[in-house]
Amino acid sequence: MSVDQDTVRRIAKLSRIAIKEEQVEPMTGELNGILAWVEQLREVNTDGVPPLTSVVEAKLSMREDVITDGGIPKDVTRNAPETEDGFFVVPKVME
Amino acid sequence: MSQLTDMTLAQMRDGLRAKTFSAHDLAEAHLTEMEASRILNAFLVETGDKALAMARESDKHLEAGTARPLEGIPLGIKDLFCVKDVPTTAGSHILEGFSPPYESTVTQNLWHDGAVCLGKLNMDEFAMGSSNETSYFGPVKNPWRRAGSNQDLVPGGSSGGSAAAVAAKLVPGATGTDTGGSIRQPAAVTGIVGVKPTYGRCSRWGVVAFASSLDQAGPLARTVQDCAIMLKSMAGHDPKDSTSLKVDVPDFEAAMTGDVKGLRIGVPKEYRVDNMPEEIDALWQQGIEWLKAAGAEIVDVTLPHTKYALPAYYIVAPAEASSNLARYDGVRYGLREAGTDITELYENSRAAGFGHEVQRRVMIGTYVLSAGYYDAYYLQAQKVRTLIKRDFDEAWATCDAILTPTTPGPAFAIGEKADDPLEMYLNDIFTVTANMSGLPAISIPGGVTKDGLPLGLQLIGKALDEETLFRVGGVIEEAAQFTAQPDVWWR
Numbered sequence: 035m036s037v038d039q040d041t042v043r044r045i046a047k048l049s050r051i052a053i054k055e056e057q058v059e060p061m062t063g064e065l066n067g068i069l070a071w072v073e074q075l076r077e078v079n080t081d082g083v084p085p086l087t088s089v090v091e092a093k094l095s096m097r098e099d100v101i102t103d104g105g106i107p108k109d110v111t112r113n114a115p116e117t118e119d120g121f122f123v124v125p126k127v128m129e
Numbered sequence: 130m131s132q133l134t135d136m137t138l139a140q141m142r143d144g145l146r147a148k149t150f151s152a153h154d155l156a157e158a159h160l161t162e163m164e165a166s167r168i169l170n171a172f173l174v175e176t177g178d179k180a181l182a183m184a185r186e187s188d189k190h191l192e193a194g195t196a197r198p199l200e201g202i203p204l205g206i207k208d209l210f211c212v213k214d215v216p217t218t219a220g221s222h223i224l225e226g227f228s229p230p231y232e233s234t235v236t237q238n239l240w241h242d243g244a245v246c247l248g249k250l251n252m253d254e255f256a257m258g259s260s261n262e263t264s265y266f267g268p269v270k271n272p273w274r275r276a277g278s279n280q281d282l283v284p285g286g287s288s289g290g291s292a293a294a295v296a297a298k299l300v301p302g303a304t305g306t307d308t309g310g311s312i313r314q315p316a317a318v319t320g321i322v323g324v325k326p327t328y329g330r331c332s333r334w335g336v337v338a339f340a341s342s343l344d345q346a347g348p349l350a351r352t353v354q355d356c357a358i359m360l361k362s363m364a365g366h367d368p369k370d371s372t373s374l375k376v377d378v379p380d381f382e383a384a385m386t387g388d389v390k391g392l393r394i395g396v397p398k399e400y401r402v403d404n405m406p407e408e409i410d411a412l413w414q415q416g417i418e419w420l421k422a423a424g425a426e427i428v429d430v431t432l433p434h435t436k437y438a439l440p441a442y443y444i445v446a447p448a449e450a451s452s453n454l455a456r457y458d459g460v461r462y463g464l465r466e467a468g469t470d471i472t473e474l475y476e477n478s479r480a481a482g483f484g485h486e487v488q489r490r491v492m493i494g495t496y497v498l499s500a501g502y503y504d505a506y507y508l509q510a511q512k513v514r515t516l517i518k519r520d521f522d523e524a525w526a527t528c529d530a531i532l533t534p535t536t537p538g539p540a541f542a543i544g545e546k547a548d549d550p551l552e553m554y555l556n557d558i559f560t561v562t563a564n565m566s567g568l569p570a571i572s573i574p575g576g577v578t579k580d581g582l583p584l585g586l587q588l589i590g591k592a593l594d595e596e597t598l599f600r601v602g603g604v605i606e607e608a609a610q611f612t613a614q615p616d617v618w619w620r
Contacts, residue, residue: 035505037496049451049495050458051488052476064489064550065496071551072440075509078516085511086518089328089342089567090592094371109230115465122460124471 035073036066133158138202138301138355145191145201152187152201156180156245159203163247163299165620169270171284171294173208174216174249183245190243199362200243205294205303208249209256210236210346211335215246219337220254220264220287223463223482233335234367235304235346242362247300251290254484255454256311256339259556261289262547263486271319271540272297272615275580279618282540282582285315285556291349292319297619302350302359306336308343309442310535310560313572316349317535317585320574320613322602323349324356325560327593328567329374331360332367340449341372343442343564353573353602357381360595376593384596385603390424392601395528399435400559402537409534409584412575416532416586419608420601428528432520437513438562443554444497444510445565450487451494457482489550518566521589530597533559535572535585563589571598574611583613 037045042062046053053061107120116123133155136144144150160177180203187201211217211229218224232240240246253263260283261269271284272293284293288305292315295303305312307325316323324347331346338344348359361381367373396417401410417427459465459478466481468474483491497506524531537558546553563570569592572585586605590598 035502041496042492045492045496045499047476048499049488049491050455050472050475050479051483051491052473052480061489061492065493067551068443068489068493069496072444072506072510075437075440075444075513076505078434078437078509078513080509080512080516083512083515085508086514087511089518090374092329092372092374095368095375097368106230111461112230113227113462115459115463124460125468125474127471 036069037062134162134298136301137352138350138358139352141202141301142358146196148191152184152191152245153181155201156184156203159247159300166297166299168619169272169293169297170267171251171269171290171297171299172205172248173218173251173266173290176215176246176248179215180245180247183240187243187245197243199239199358201245202243202302203245203247203300204239205247205250205291205300206236207288207291207304207306208252209306209337210304212236212246212249215249217249217337219256220252220266221482221484221487222265223457223479225464227462231335234332234369235336235363238362238365244362250294250303253287253289254487255337255450256287256306256308257450257486257490258286259310259314259553260546261286262543263484265484268543269293270619272619273319273540273582274615274618275582281543283543285318285540287311288315288349292316292321292323295319295321295349295351296615302348302355304346304363305349306344306346307564308339308446309564310557312347312349313535313560313570313585313587314556316572318540318583320583320611321349321351322353322356322571322573323347324360324571324595324598325563325569326360326364326595327569329372330364330569330593330595332365332370332373334367334369338453340446341453342449343446353599353606354382354385356571357385357599379596381595381599384599386600387603387607389420389601389604392425392530393428393528394420394425394601395428395430395524395531397430397432397435397524397531397533399432400533402558406538408578409537412584412586413534416575416605419605420532423604423608430524430528430531432524432562434513434516434520435562438517438565439554439558441510441513442561442565443493444506445514447490447494448498448507449494451491451498454487454491486550514565517562521566521568525591530601531589533587533589535559535587539578539582539584559587568592569595569598571602573602573605573609575605575609576611577613581613
């Protein structure tokens with residue numbers, strides 16, 4: 035499978051990465067190079083093979099459903115580029 | 130003070146306890162080396178004041194006879210680990226200025242055991258790279274150069290700053306992370322030891338995530354014993370990482386008995402790849418001879434799905450990365466570029482904040498996970514992973530550990546492979562299988578090329594059997610007598 039330039043624009047959109055028009059063609063070439071190379075996986079017969087979900091047999095451990103953290107709005111927002119009264123600030127989302 | 134920095138971590142530990150020198154002396158000696166060696170670009174953040182304060186604390190413990198396992202040992206930390214209130218960037222512009230309000234479990238474990246923090250080490254952006262050239266903060270230079278050459282070489286990656294700092298003796302040990310070979314490959318091309326433990330041995334909590342089912346923290350140091358000492362402190366169950374294993378941490382140092390008599394070492398024919406440089410093959414043969422001479426039994430094993438590990442990795446890792454890196458949105462932390470609406474703010478922030486390799490991988494990952502392609506790519510890759518793991522499971526019926534080269538070649542020049550992503554990816558061809566199967570592996574310096582550049586041998590072990598790796602690794606180290614040192618040109 036290979037991707038065309040429209041697909042690359044769509045992937046960029048889904049990835050939330052602004053892509054300049056002049057970057058589309060080289061990126062298409064790079065992605066197709068990688069996709070052509072991973073194509074060899076198709077020759078592997080995986081009939082009846084389950085996908086690997088855990089590399090070491092282990093049960094996911096359960097913990098008590100209790101609050102263990104919180105009340106630290108200053109810490110949560112201290113690295114944000116823009117905040118106001120303990121909230122993150124973003125451009126207007128709704129009219 | 131240069132003799133202080135020449136010592137191994139174990140010698141430092143003994144010298145501190147014998148009060149031959151203080152933790153403060155040791156920290157100062159390393160800070161001097163660090164400051165004099167900035168041309169290597171190994172450190173992104175130097176934490177000199179923190180180091181001296183921690184060293185003074187260690188000296189109190191040493192004085193009071195309450196020394197902890199790593200008391201007073203100065204360490205470098207890969208910039209993927211969050212250290213509280215110390216800038217953590219993961220080598221990325223998008224995290225520039227980020228200062229975590231929390232501590233990663235692995236570093237917390239190290240400080241709890243008395244280690245001293247010297248600073249944060251350069252790396253490929255988000256650990257995506259095999260040469261440290263994708264760092265937003267510039268490439269790290271390998272302390273090693275080809276004989277008679279002034280050309281700068283890469284230190285491998287992604288833990289390139291860690292490897293260079295250890296090889297140049299700016300630190301006796303450093304933390305690294307290994308998603309496809311990012312500890313072992315740089316260790317090999319800088320002539321040091323690196324260990325990727327079993328997946329789940331070390332907590333991933335507080336480590337900037339790349340590919341969560343593959344990422345694993347481990348040590349880089351100049352000897353096998355030093356790595357054993359570090360790993361003992363780094364490892365352990367952590368309730369904050371659901372994939373961290375609830376198992377006891379063995380005394381890895383005690384596992385180094387020097388005796389491999391009767392141990393069965395597997396040699397997989399699939400690792401003899403096309404165009405393998407003769408020097409790599411020769412080193413591999415040498416490793417086999419060393420272990421034979423030490424009384425180990427060499428057995429041929431077959432790992433038929435080896436060739437599919439790297440392409441499968443380049444589906445699984447970007448897929449998980451595209452999901453993990455969704456958090457960098459210009460809202461909660463890091464770089465923000467203006468946009469007319471929220472979507473444009475995301476798009477502009479991520480376009481400006483991510484480097485080219487990261488963008489490419491996020492896009493590959495997004496594509497293989499997108500509707501209609503998930504089964505063909507991601508699911509197939511995860512099934513191939515099961516087959517790779519089964520290959521190893523079958524091999525363990527006839528052997529106790531597997532010996533291979535660590536890399537397909539020595540360190541290369543900065544810029545030499547930067548234009549071709551696939552050629553760069555091939556650096557991890559021998560290391561990536563251990564990540565895909567979750568198995569532990571170690572790289573030990575084995576010898577040098579005719580140009581005088583170091584090469585490594587890799588041992589892959591059974592799940593949770595790092596002890597055998599340390600045991601066999603110690604024997605290889607003893608046999609190899611790797612005493613070569615880079616000429617000091619960087620200070």
